[in-house]
Amino acid sequence: MTSKLNLAAVVLIAITTGCAAIAKTPAELNDLELAHVAYTADVIDIRYAHLALAISENPAIHEFANSMVRDHTAVNEQALALLEKLGAQPVDNFLSQSLTTNSEGIIDSLSQLRGADFDKAYAANEWEYHKAVNDLMENAFIPNIENPEVKSLFEAGLVIFKAHEQHAEMMVKAVQ
Amino acid sequence: MTSNADSSIKDHLVEISGAAFLPAKLLIKVGDSVTWINKDIVPHTATAVDGSWDTGFIGSGEERRVVFDGEKGSAYICTYHPSMTAVLEFD
Numbered sequence: 001m002t003s004k005l006n007l008a009a010v011v012l013i014a015i016t017t018g019c020a021a022i023a024k025t026p027a028e029l030n031d032l033e034l035a036h037v038a039y040t041a042d043v044i045d046i047r048y049a050h051l052a053l054a055i056s057e058n059p060a061i062h063e064f065a066n067s068m069v070r071d072h073t074a075v076n077e078q079a080l081a082l083l084e085k086l087g088a089q090p091v092d093n094f095l096s097q098s099l100t101t102n103s104e105g106i107i108d109s110l111s112q113l114r115g116a117d118f119d120k121a122y123a124a125n126e127w128e129y130h131k132a133v134n135d136l137m138e139n140a141f142i143p144n145i146e147n148p149e150v151k152s153l154f155e156a157g158l159v160i161f162k163a164h165e166q167h168a169e170m171m172v173k174a175v176q
Numbered sequence: 177m178t179s180n181a182d183s184s185i186k187d188h189l190v191e192i193s194g195a196a197f198l199p200a201k202l203l204i205k206v207g208d209s210v211t212w213i214n215k216d217i218v219p220h221t222a223t224a225v226d227g228s229w230d231t232g233f234i235g236s237g238e239e240r241r242v243v244f245d246g247e248k249g250s251a252y253i254c255t256y257h258p259s260m261t262a263v264l265e266f267d
């Protein structure tokens with residue numbers, strides 16, 4: 001279970017295979033590809049949250065999941081508004097695709113769990129997921145974004161996602 | 177300048193920015209009010225840990241004011257992001 005839920009490892013595999021195939025790393029993605037990755041990462045977390053709202057009976061998990069839906073939806077609305085203002089479209093890429101494929105496996109695994117088993121696995125995955133995505137945003141994406149407005153939206157998102165990471169860590173400890 | 181109870185009543189400002197309350201510690205008097213302004217891109221709340229007061233939902237770019245007509249719970253959090261904590265201290 002734990003290894004299936006290890007997003008960081010999957011991202012690393014994606015990076016390595018991506019390197020071999022098309023000589024691209026996350027740091028080499030352009031602004032419109034990065035916008036696509038960020039949008040995809042938001043959509044994935046919203047999907048995890050909807051799964052939690054459907055399966056979990058724990059009110060604290062529901063509150064956390066509602067915050068994920070509320071915030072990732074708000075950030076994506078701002079991202080779409082900015083892209084529209086810039087007259088640009090997000091561009092699909094290897095990292096968006098591997099994040100989506102990986103999330104489908106995680107949703108499969110999570111959806112087979114019930115009760116405390118689900119709550120523990122969901123909280124652990126949220127903590128891992130936010131750590132991995134925040135690390136990518138901070139170290140690979142933000143330093144390489146060219147458009148200042150896109151950059152400031154990523155920075156504003158990161159500070160919120162770091163609060164999610166802390167909240168997820170609190171959840172992991174609470175459901176143990 | 178001398179001041180009586182009425183003229184000393186103040187409205188304090190707390191900015192919510194970067195998933196934090198600024199300032200995180202605010203000294204107020206009974207009768208004062210506090211306005212929270214949300215400069216983040218997501219909604220927040222300012223909610224007493226003991227439940228004695230609550231701004232409710234503060235959308236991005238919005239503000240909410242609470243009048244403290246008595247000494248109330250001083251520790252508060254954002255219920256959406258419980259890692260956000262702050263304190264009101266009553267003088």
Ligand SMILES: [Cu+2]
Pocket residue numbers: 219220221254255256257260
């Ligand atoms: Cu908040």
